[in-house]
Amino acid sequence: MSALIVQSLYKIFGSRADEAVRRLADGKPRAEALAGLPATAAVIDANFEVRPGEIFVVMGLSGSGKSTLIRMLNGLLQPTRGSVRVDGVELTTLKPAALRKLRREKVSMVFQHFALMPHRTVLENAGYALEVAGLPKAERRERAMDALRMVGLTEWADNLPHDLSGGMRQRVGLARALAAGTEILLMDEAFSALDPLIRREIQDQLLELQAELGKTIIFITHDLNEAMRLGDRIAVMRDGRIVQIGTAEEILTDPANDYVAQFVADVDRTRILTAASVMEKPQQVLDVNAGPRVAAKALRESQTSVVYVTGPMKRFLGTVTEDEVLRALREGRPHLDGYVSTERVRTVTADTSVADLFADCAESQHPVAVLDERDRLIGVIPRITLLSALAAATPDEPTQDQVELVGTKGEPA
Amino acid sequence: MSLTQSPLDSWLPRVPLGAWTESAVDWATGALGPFFDGVAAVVEALVRPLNDLLTGVPAVVVVLVLAGLGWWLRGWKFALGTAVGLGLVAGMPYWEETMSTLAQVLVASTLALLMAIPLGVLVAENKRASAVARPVLDLMQTMPAFVYLIPAIFFFGIGTVPGVLATLVFSMPPGVRLTELGLRQVDKEIVQAAESFGAPPWMVLLRTKLPLALPTIMTGVNQVIMLALSMVVIAGMVGAGGLGDVIMFALSQVEVGSGFEGGIAVVILAVVLDRLTDSAGDRFPSARAQRLARQAA
Ligand SMILES: Nc1ncnc2c1ncn2[C@@H]1O[C@H](COP(=O)(O)OP(=O)(O)OP(=O)(O)O)[C@@H](O)[C@H]1O
Ligand SMILES: [Mg+2]
Numbered sequence: 167m168s169a170l171i172v173q174s175l176y177k178i179f180g181s182r183a184d185e186a187v188r189r190l191a192d193g194k195p196r197a198e199a200l201a202g203l204p205a206t207a208a209v210i211d212a213n214f215e216v217r218p219g220e221i222f223v224v225m226g227l228s229g230s231g232k233s234t235l236i237r238m239l240n241g242l243l244q245p246t247r248g249s250v251r252v253d254g255v256e257l258t259t260l261k262p263a264a265l266r267k268l269r270r271e272k273v274s275m276v277f278q279h280f281a282l283m284p285h286r287t288v289l290e291n292a293g294y295a296l297e298v299a300g301l302p303k304a305e306r307r308e309r310a311m312d313a314l315r316m317v318g319l320t321e322w323a324d325n326l327p328h329d330l331s332g333g334m335r336q337r338v339g340l341a342r343a344l345a346a347g348t349e350i351l352l353m354d355e356a357f358s359a360l361d362p363l364i365r366r367e368i369q370d371q372l373l374e375l376q377a378e379l380g381k382t383i384i385f386i387t388h389d390l391n392e393a394m395r396l397g398d399r400i401a402v403m404r405d406g407r408i409v410q411i412g413t414a415e416e417i418l419t420d421p422a423n424d425y426v427a428q429f430v431a432d433v434d435r436t437r438i439l440t441a442a443s444v445m446e447k448p449q450q451v452l453d454v455n456a457g458p459r460v461a462a463k464a465l466r467e468s469q470t471s472v473v474y475v476t477g478p479m480k481r482f483l484g485t486v487t488e489d490e491v492l493r494a495l496r497e498g499r500p501h502l503d504g505y506v507s508t509e510r511v512r513t514v515t516a517d518t519s520v521a522d523l524f525a526d527c528a529e530s531q532h533p534v535a536v537l538d539e540r541d542r543l544i545g546v547i548p549r550i551t552l553l554s555a556l557a558a559a560t561p562d563e564p565t566q567d568q569v570e571l572v573g574t575k576g577e578p579a
Numbered sequence: 580m581s582l583t584q585s586p587l588d589s590w591l592p593r594v595p596l597g598a599w600t601e602s603a604v605d606w607a608t609g610a611l612g613p614f615f616d617g618v619a620a621v622v623e624a625l626v627r628p629l630n631d632l633l634t635g636v637p638a639v640v641v642v643l644v645l646a647g648l649g650w651w652l653r654g655w656k657f658a659l660g661t662a663v664g665l666g667l668v669a670g671m672p673y674w675e676e677t678m679s680t681l682a683q684v685l686v687a688s689t690l691a692l693l694m695a696i697p698l699g700v701l702v703a704e705n706k707r708a709s710a711v712a713r714p715v716l717d718l719m720q721t722m723p724a725f726v727y728l729i730p731a732i733f734f735f736g737i738g739t740v741p742g743v744l745a746t747l748v749f750s751m752p753p754g755v756r757l758t759e760l761g762l763r764q765v766d767k768e769i770v771q772a773a774e775s776f777g778a779p780p781w782m783v784l785l786r787t788k789l790p791l792a793l794p795t796i797m798t799g800v801n802q803v804i805m806l807a808l809s810m811v812v813i814a815g816m817v818g819a820g821g822l823g824d825v826i827m828f829a830l831s832q833v834e835v836g837s838g839f840e841g842g843i844a845v846v847i848l849a850v851v852l853d854r855l856t857d858s859a860g861d862r863f864p865s866a867r868a869q870r871l872a873r874q875a876a
């Protein structure tokens with residue numbers, strides 16, 4: 167079952183919302199559809215499901231409706247139309263008290279500018295959700311301390327937030343959400359106010375925590391690289407609509423439209439693309455029991471100089487070259503056993519990032535062999551393939567949209 | 580109204596605003612008499628003992644207590660200044676009047692704040708209340724101070740009670756305004772954070788919004804007290820007693836000397852009260868934390 171289901175969700179600010187929804191229904195761009203209406207469409211017909219334990223990233227430029235969308239997921243904003251179901255509970259029809267209960271038990275949030283209470287210590291901030299829930303002081307303290315331990319801030323427990331750096335403050339924000347113990351975490355541009363290096367660090371920390379805790383995270387960002395780094399799946403928003411949902415790779419290799427294509431043009435592809443996404447089908451694969459004659463025929467037909475050899479259970483054993491096939495023929499051997507070499511070929515796993523492939527490719531005489539988790543050969547990567555993947559990764563002059571995107575990244579706290 | 584009214588103006592309707600007001604006041608004094616008596620009794624019961632206390636103990640004790648308070652809130656320099664200033668007042672002939680002015684200011688501004696702060700909260704939380712309150716507050720703040728004395732005399736005669744009540748009403752508006760402003764200025768994201776963890780509205784108000792609005796509310800407290808002091812002096816016109824009486828008497832007799840002495844006493848009292856309440860806010864951890872946070876930013 168999905169942790170969160172959003173269906174035909176709209177949020178219109180201003181008046182005449184019904185009319186606005188009607189006009190937007192056929193998919194026209196919002197500026198055109200709402201011309202003359204005293205209404206702003208922040209979110210238009212959003213549909214998605216978030217699976218338990220995944221990091222679902224919503225990415226888009228400033229004003230595309232991300233904050234509005236995430237605030238409807240815990241009822242901070244009331245949707246104009248549509249449905250939000252958290253853990254099977256329809257949120258849009260909940261009474262205020264029931265909504266507050268749901269927030270306490272199921273969904274917590276991390277904010278862009280940390281939103282810590284300046285008059286409370288780090289520990290009191292971390293334990294805020296527990297205080298709201300009415301837990302006794304000792305238990306509150308213990309659980310808040312546990313959360314601070316997870317983010318490495320126990321020795322700051324009795325300080326006020328202003329003693330901390332930006333990155334540390336956001337770790338308190340994260341601890342506050344973790345201490346609440348909810349399954350779902352909403353993070354609205356949680357790292358956008360931080361310096362790039364600090365941001366990187368806290369991203370790593372989030373991924374580490376996530377590997378351990380397996381929360382369901384909805385993460386908002388306008389930074390593509392951040393989206394690609396964190397997201398199991400990514401939804402791209404434009405002008406209030408979700409234009410594509412997919413994994414980082416799907417969005418990179420198969421953008422739904424020009425807008426997404428332009429958006430992703432400046433990403434560092436070598437970190438996102440994996441061996442599996444650039445590999446090619448191996449030309450010549452033979453079982454080790456095949457005879458040298460079969461190998462010679464294969465070489466002749468494919469006009470290559472190397473054959474990839476697999477053993478029992480299709481496990482990859484190595485390569486044989488023309489010379490060795492000739493030697494086997496001359497020595498009259500019935501199969502290739504004993505001629506297979508692992509000297510001239512490097513192997514990598516399918517999820518190796520392209521950035522880490524260069525060394526292997528350079529050292530491997532033949533195209534690098536890509537193996538799955540059971541050491542079966544699933545593809546090869548010739549040098550030329552790697553080079554052309556790299557070429558696609560280097561964008562031409564940035565377009566106007568990308569310049570804007572880069573501009574919004576360095577936004578100060 | 581001039582007797583030689585131009586015939587051109589004769590078509591203008593007469594508006595007997597004065598007569599209407601009179602009959603409204605007449606009705607109110609009759610119908611609400613018991614209510615006004617009750618209010619008067621309460622104010623009397625608050626002012627009298629405080630007045631008796633402040634004038635009853637030796638001046639030195641009062642000076643030392645206020646100087647000690649100044650030390651705690653601002654440090655020894657301010658304590659010394661307070662001691663010297665109030666010592667000067669004690670050395671002049673109007674110490675008792677100064678103390679009775681202080682008593683009236685304290686009662687009037689405390690009552691004003693008890694009403695102004697909850698009203699400010701209501702106005703900040705409720706759009707409709709805000710729409711009603713805004714023009715009323717504007718009107719109250721543009722009305723000349725003397726005007727407040729008129730209904731006070733009507734309902735309560737002359738003396739300390741009408742003086743304190745006129746002062747109370749006159750000094751309330753900045754208390755309401757600054758409470759509203761303070762609450763509205765609280766960082767939206769922090770309020771949302773509180774709400775996002777399921778805090779009910781009262782908890783958000785008491786534990787998040789009010790503490791964060793405190794510095795602004797304290798500015799309101801300071802302004803209310805300052806306005807109260809200025810009004811209490813004017814209330815000397817209705818026989819409220821205290822320094823107002825001294826100054827009114829000096830004015831009517833053109834006695835420069837005693838007028839100056841009374842004036843100096845008011846100024847010294849004003850400075851001491853202003854500085855004390857100005858720094859009182861910083862005694863609250865939330866205010867201090869915010870000041871530090873701002874300095875760091
Ligand atoms: N309370 C509001 N009243 C009216 N319009 C609003 C309101 N909140 C947001 N909007 C509008 O809705 C649109 C989407 O805003 P939103 O804040 O969700 O965008 P965003 O993607 O989070 O942008 P950013 O990256 O700047 O945070 C914008 O055009 C904005 O002006
Ligand atoms: Mg936003």
